[in-house]
Amino acid sequence: MRPVRLSSWTLRARLIASLVALLAVVCLVVGVATTLSLRQFLVQRLDAQVSAAGGRASDIGDHPRGDPGASSDDEYSEARFLTAPGQSTGTLGAHIVDGRVTSAGVLVDASPAPRVDALEADDTAALGSVPADGRIRTVSIGDFGQYRVRAVSVPDGDVILTGLPMAGVQETVVRLVVVELAVALAGMLVATLAGIAIVRRSLRPLERVAATATRVTSLQLDRGEVDLSERVPATDLDPRTEVGKVATALNHLLSHVGDALSARHASESRVRTFVADASHELRTPLAAIRGYTELTRRDEDTLTADQRYALSRVDSEAKRMSVLVEELLLLARLDSGRPLERTDVDLTRSVLDAVSDASAAGPDHVWQLDLPDEPVSVMGDPDRLHQVLTNLLGNARMHTPAGTTVTARLARTDDEVTLSVSDDGPGIDASLVPDVFQRFTRGDFSRGRAAGGTGLGLAIVHAVVRAHHGTVSVDSRPGETRFVVRLPASTA
Numbered sequence: 001m002r003p004v005r006l007s008s009w010t011l012r013a014r015l016i017a018s019l020v021a022l023l024a025v026v027c028l029v030v031g032v033a034t035t036l037s038l039r040q041f042l043v044q045r046l047d048a049q050v051s052a053a054g055g056r057a058s059d060i061g062d063h064p065r066g067d068p069g070a071s072s073d074d075e076y077s078e079a080r081f082l083t084a085p086g087q088s089t090g091t092l093g094a095h096i097v098d099g100r101v102t103s104a105g106v107l108v109d110a111s112p113a114p115r116v117d118a119l120e121a122d123d124t125a126a127l128g129s130v131p132a133d134g135r136i137r138t139v140s141i142g143d144f145g146q147y148r149v150r151a152v153s154v155p156d157g158d159v160i161l162t163g164l165p166m167a168g169v170q171e172t173v174v175r176l177v178v179v180e181l182a183v184a185l186a187g188m189l190v191a192t193l194a195g196i197a198i199v200r201r202s203l204r205p206l207e208r209v210a211a212t213a214t215r216v217t218s219l220q221l222d223r224g225e226v227d228l229s230e231r232v233p234a235t236d237l238d239p240r241t242e243v244g245k246v247a248t249a250l251n252h253l254l255s256h257v258g259d260a261l262s263a264r265h266a267s268e269s270r271v272r273t274f275v276a277d278a279s280h281e282l283r284t285p286l287a288a289i290r291g292y293t294e295l296t297r298r299d300e301d302t303l304t305a306d307q308r309y310a311l312s313r314v315d316s317e318a319k320r321m322s323v324l325v326e327e328l329l330l331l332a333r334l335d336s337g338r339p340l341e342r343t344d345v346d347l348t349r350s351v352l353d354a355v356s357d358a359s360a361a362g363p364d365h366v367w368q369l370d371l372p373d374e375p376v377s378v379m380g381d382p383d384r385l386h387q388v389l390t391n392l393l394g395n396a397r398m399h400t401p402a403g404t405t406v407t408a409r410l411a412r413t414d415d416e417v418t419l420s421v422s423d424d425g426p427g428i429d430a431s432l433v434p435d436v437f438q439r440f441t442r443g444d445f446s447r448g449r450a451a452g453g454t455g456l457g458l459a460i461v462h463a464v465v466r467a468h469h470g471t472v473s474v475d476s477r478p479g480e481t482r483f484v485v486r487l488p489a490s491t492a
Contacts, residue, residue, distance in 0.1 A: 011203065011206075012196075012199050012200065012203055015195070015199045016192065016195045016196055016199055019191060019192075019195045019199075020188055020191060020192050020195065023187065023188055023191050024184070024188060027180070027183075027184035027187065027188070028184075031177070031180040031181075031184065034176070034180065035173060035176055035177060035180070038172070038173065038176055039169065039173050042168075042169040042172060042173070043148070043166075043169060046148050046164055046166065046168075046169055047136045047148055049088075049164055050136055050148050050149070050150050050162060050163060050164050051136070051150060052086075053086075053087055053088070053091050053162045053163075053164060054150045054152060054160070054162035056084040056085070056086050056087060057082070057084060057087075057093060057160050057162045058152055058154060058160055059084065082105060082106075082107045082114070082116050083107070083114040083116070087107055087110060087114075088107070088110055088164070089107055089108065089109060089110045090106065090107065090108075090164060090165045090167075091106070091107040091110075091162065091163070091164060092104070092105075092106050092107075092141065092144075092147050092149065092161075092162065092163035092164070092165070093105060093106075093107070093116075093160070093161065093162055093163075094119075094124065094127045094160070094161040095158060095159075095160060095161075096127070096128060096132075096151070096158065096159035096160075096161060097158050097159075099128050099129075100128060101124040101127050101128050103118070104118065104119040104123075104124045104127060104161075105117055105118045105119055106119065106144060119141070119142075119144075120142070122142060123141050123142040123143075123144065126139045126140065126141065127139065127141075127149070127161055130149055130151045130161055131151065132151040132152055132153045132159040133151070134150060134151075134152050135150070136148050136149065136150045137149055137150075138166065139163070141163075144165065145165060145166065145167055145170075146165070146166045146167075146170075147163035147164065147165055147166065148163055148164055148166060149161055149162065149163030150162055150163065205235075205236040205241075205243040205244070205247070206243045206246070208232065208233060208236055208247075209232050209236065209243065209246055209247045209250060212230055212231065212232045212250065213250065215230050216228070216230050216254065221257075221261060226258070226261045226262075226265065228254060228257060228258035228261060229258075230254065231251050231254060232247040232248075232250055232251050237251070268335075273332075278328075282321070282325045283322070283325055283326075283329075286318055286321055286322045286325060287322075289314065289318045290315060290318045290319065290322070293311055293314050293315045293318065294315070296311055297311050297312075297315075324456070327456040327457075327460060328456070330460060330463075331439070331456065331459065331460060331463055334460075334463040334464065334467055335463070340380065340381035340384055340467055340468070341380075341381040341382070341383075341384075342379055342380065342381070343379070343380070343381075343382065344377050344378075344379060344490060345377060345378050345379070345380050345381075345382045345385055346375055346376075346377055347376045347377060347378050347385065347410060347417060347419065348371055348372075348375045348376050348377075348410060349375070350382070350385060350386050350389055351369070351371065351389060351408050351410055351419070352369070352371075353386070354386060354389035354390055354393055354408070355367050355369055355393065355408050357390070357393075358390075358393040358394065358397055358406070361394075361397065362397040364402035364403065365396075365397055365400070365402065365403070365404050365405070365406055366403065366404070366405040366406065367405075367406055367408075368405060368406070368407040368408070369407075369408055369409075370407060370408070370409040370410070371409075371410050372410060372411060372412060376410055376411075376412045376417055377490045378417050378468075378487050378488070378489065378490050379488075379490050380468045380487070381464075381468075384464045384467070384468075385464070385468070387460065387464065388460075388461050388464050388465060388485065389408075389419075389421075391457040391458065391460055391461050392421040392461060392483050392485075393406065393408065393421060394457065395457055395458060395483075396421055396423045396425070396481075399425070400423050400425030400426070401425065401426075404423050404424060404425045405423065405424050406421065406422070406423045407421070407422050407423070408420070408421050409421075409422070412489055413489070414489065415488065415489050416486055416487070416488065416489055417486070417487045417488070417489050417490075418484060418485070418486050419484070419485040419486075419487070420482055420483065420484045420485070421482070421483045422480065422481065422482040422483070423480075423481050424479055424480060425479075425481060426478055426479075427476045427477050427478045427479065427480065427481050428474070428476040428481055430476075433474060433476055436458055436474055437458050437459055437461070437462040437472065437474075438459060439455065439456055439459040440455040440456065440459075441455055441458070441459075461483075461485075465485055465487070468487055468488075469487075469488055470485060470486050470487040470488065471485075471486050472484065472485045472486075
């Protein structure tokens with residue numbers, strides 16, 4: 001599994017994680033500082049108690065031999081300084097002579113009848129090495145655990161060592177750590193829940209800004225008149241906040257984009273109107289030119305060869321211009337959103353007729369059909385859909401060499417009809433594929449055919465298919481070029 005990168009987290013998750021992490025660090029620092037401070041305080045207090053216990057033990061050890069205050073059996077036995085008045089339970093005592101522990105024990109009961117447990121030789125091994133300098137040190141006494149001990153010399157040269165256990169200090173520190181962990185975990189849980197609520201509330205204005213931007217992205221901005229009225233609500237435009245600054249900037253951006261789109265639409269409308277008017281006005285003079293040309297050519301016997309050639313060229317170019325004018329006029333009508341005829345179109349019959357016409361116009365190509373057994377119908381304009389087929393087949397015929405196989409396929413699913421025209425020619429140049437449906441895109445130089453069209457055939461295909469609420473796409477590589485038209489299936 002790939003590790004989750006912090007950069008891929010949402011802003012909300014990163015803020016909450018940062019808050020919890022910061023709180024955890026603060027709790028850790030406070031806990032460590034508190035624990036160390038308390039442990040130091042407890043150790044210092046224990047050291048003071050060790051010093052006091054050592055003083056009491058030294059007072060007993062200071063009695064000279066034969067002193068009435070000395071014990072009758074062994075004036076230096078551990079019982080003498082462990083049972084001194086004021087010694088607490090757990091006090092450790094040892095009598096050291098010439099670096100050798102002669103006696104050592106632990107006071108296990110400080111009641112009026114005190115009881116001392118003698119230490120084994122293994123437990124006293126660490127006591128003989130404690131310097132008799134009066135400093136307090138920590139030593140480990142076998143199963144008894146750690147002790148804070150202090151060794152001092154008495155006047156006769158012997159050493160008396162006194163100590164108190166650290167179990168109480170360690171137990172207190174452990175309980176403090178447990179309490180700190182519990183409080184820290186509870187605090188982080190509460191902080192997480194509170195942080196989620198606070199961050200969610202704080203980010204609501206940013207979410208509204210994002211929602212406005214998302215609604216704008218769903219608008220169709222590439223064509224037609226665009227009503228770019230989406231704006232961030234005025235309640236989120238506080239310039240004192242970061243979100244308010246972003247929201248204000250977004251509103252200004254949307255205003256500029258809206259003005260630009262309105263200007264673009266107005267310019268396009270003027271261009272469409274001009275193209276439509278010019279195309280309409282050119283139809284009459286072009287028809288007149290062709291008429292007069294035909295009229296003049298009736299008396300070919302009286303014309304010279306140069307005159308006949310000139311008239312044929314005039315007629316050819318007039319026809320070519322007439323086609324261009326008709327295509328421009330059709331595109332202008334489609335751009336203006338004029339409704340198309342809506343009727344049930346037998347697309348199977350249209351494909352058959354279009355391929356038949358194409359085979360007659362291009363007998364040097366191989367034409368193939370791949371049609372379903374059942375007729376396929378769609379709702380649309382029969383003339384415009386037939387023009388789509390004619391343009392796609394004509395495009396394959398004009399821009400591929402002789403002998404190329406062109407295949408027209410038709411298929412249907414429950415809600416979609418797919419029409420495709422493919423060929424095994426040299427393909428479309430990769431630099432032209434993104435713009436192949438744009439107007440006046442010419443691919444003659446890349447597909448090896450001298451004769452070319454007006455550059456509007458595929459643009460008309462795109463406009464007609466779009467007017468039928470469908471899509472058209474192209475996939476081309478050397479040896480295979482495929483145009484695919486997808487139309488909504490007829491519900492009849």
